[in-house]
Amino acid sequence: MPIKSAPNCTVVYNAINITQYLTTAGMKATVEAIETTNLASTAKESSPGNTDWSIDLAGEWAKALDDAIMPDVITPPATLRTLVVTYGAAGAIATYTWTSKAFPQAYNPTADATTTLKFTATIGVNGAPVRT
Amino acid sequence: MPTQAYDCRILVDALDLSGQSNQFALKIDAQAIEYQVFQQSAKQRLPTDPAATLDHSGYWEGPNAGNLEKEIYDRLGANGTGQVAAILGASAAAPVCYIFPTAYSAVLDMQAQTAQLLTVAGQWIVASGAFYRGQLLYSGPVSATGAQGGQDFGALGTNGGRAWLWVHSIAGTAVNATITVQSDDNAGFSSPSTRGTFTFSTAGARAFEIALSAVERYLRINVTGLGGATGFTVSVIAGAAGISY
Numbered sequence: 001m002p003i004k005s006a007p008n009c010t011v012v013y014n015a016i017n018i019t020q021y022l023t024t025a026g027m028k029a030t031v032e033a034i035e036t037t038n039l040a041s042t043a044k045e046s047s048p049g050n051t052d053w054s055i056d057l058a059g060e061w062a063k064a065l066d067d068a069i070m071p072d073v074i075t076p077p078a079t080l081r082t083l084v085v086t087y088g089a090a091g092a093i094a095t096y097t098w099t100s101k102a103f104p105q106a107y108n109p110t111a112d113a114t115t116t117l118k119f120t121a122t123i124g125v126n127g128a129p130v131r132t
Numbered sequence: 133m134p135t136q137a138y139d140c141r142i143l144v145d146a147l148d149l150s151g152q153s154n155q156f157a158l159k160i161d162a163q164a165i166e167y168q169v170f171q172q173s174a175k176q177r178l179p180t181d182p183a184a185t186l187d188h189s190g191y192w193e194g195p196n197a198g199n200l201e202k203e204i205y206d207r208l209g210a211n212g213t214g215q216v217a218a219i220l221g222a223s224a225a226a227p228v229c230y231i232f233p234t235a236y237s238a239v240l241d242m243q244a245q246t247a248q249l250l251t252v253a254g255q256w257i258v259a260s261g262a263f264y265r266g267q268l269l270y271s272g273p274v275s276a277t278g279a280q281g282g283q284d285f286g287a288l289g290t291n292g293g294r295a296w297l298w299v300h301s302i303a304g305t306a307v308n309a310t311i312t313v314q315s316d317d318n319a320g321f322s323s324p325s326t327r328g329t330f331t332f333s334t335a336g337a338r339a340f341e342i343a344l345s346a347v348e349r350y351l352r353i354n355v356t357g358l359g360g361a362t363g364f365t366v367s368v369i370a371g372a373a374g375i376s377y
Contacts, residue, residue: 050172060134062135073160073182074377075377103178105162109230110155110158112137114137115137116135117134117140117220124177
């Protein structure tokens with residue numbers, strides 16, 4: 001049975017729950033396809049390569065959200081941060097954890113006089129998460 | 133609670149260009165380096181030195197000094213640089229500010245379209261050094277010496293900080309007017325310490341950046357000398373290292 005996205009997704013960056021500032025939280029794992037087609041192949045062949053993980057966020061800008069992310073953008077942390085992303089309702093949750101492997105890779109606050117302050121951000125991660 | 137974007141300001145040297153501007157967008161890229169090693173199936177990446185640009189747009193209001201098009205043009209590429217700040221939630225208790233201490237404009241984009249206003253767009257890029265994040269300590273008129281405002285940075289800063297001043301106007305003539313940045317461990321500033329001093333005159337620059345010595349949780353400005361002027365209008369932003377940026 002499908003469920004609504006809200007309130008069934010959470011994002012915690014550096015122990016700070018930033019879920020309330022988000023309207024979008026996208027997590028994508030893309031496996032590189034290494035072409036292995038050879039002269040004997042009858043169709044294109046590929047083998048899985050490395051997996052690239054990315055977390056894209058968007059939402060309403062707030063000082064608290066900015067406090068959590070911006071200092072790490074200006075001064076990248078020597079020890080990367082922990083990122084925890086969960087999907088699902090209570091009792092049926094998938095949790096993805098990058099322990100000391102995350103940092104803000106891009107951060108874009110925007111101001112348009114006709115609307116509210118908004119932001120987009122990409123959390124970069126160093127390697128794969130632990131899924132539980 | 134979302135913040136209304138009209139409650140933003142943008143400062144370029146002595147000028148508050150807010151009344152001519154309707155959009156800005158800050159873009160920061162951590163310039164991540166990707167690499168791969170044996171025994172790791174997932175891509176590895178680490179941050180390096182971040183790069184920032186500030187897209188800024190508004191409306192044509194004339195060709196003169198103080199107008200958006202002229203000010204962007206004057207700072208195009210090698211022509212010159214400016215001290216630029218974008219202030220978010222200017223009327224909030226703790227307005228967040230992004231500061232480009234030395235920025236040049238990389239783009240001047242004019243658009244004329246029938247049935248539309250004539251628009252001006254630019255892009256600010258940090259010319260050298262870093263960009264910063266801070267909080268607005270004070271913005272407004274000053275007609276006497278004394279302390280103004282006060283901001284809670286939420287935590288003790290042990291690595292000092294930086295402060296930036298924009299002098300928008302001076303009434304009369306100022307020679308070596310002074311504004312200090314003070315800190316204290318309480319919101320009442322019962323025993324403030326001076327962490328840095330701005331000095332400015334009518335003749336000369338109108339935008340300044342100073343380093344602050346070790347700062348405490350609360351920061352404010354104290355106007356210590358009008359330099360002979362009857363008053364001035366200023367904006368002062370401060371940031372605490374390890375807290376704001």
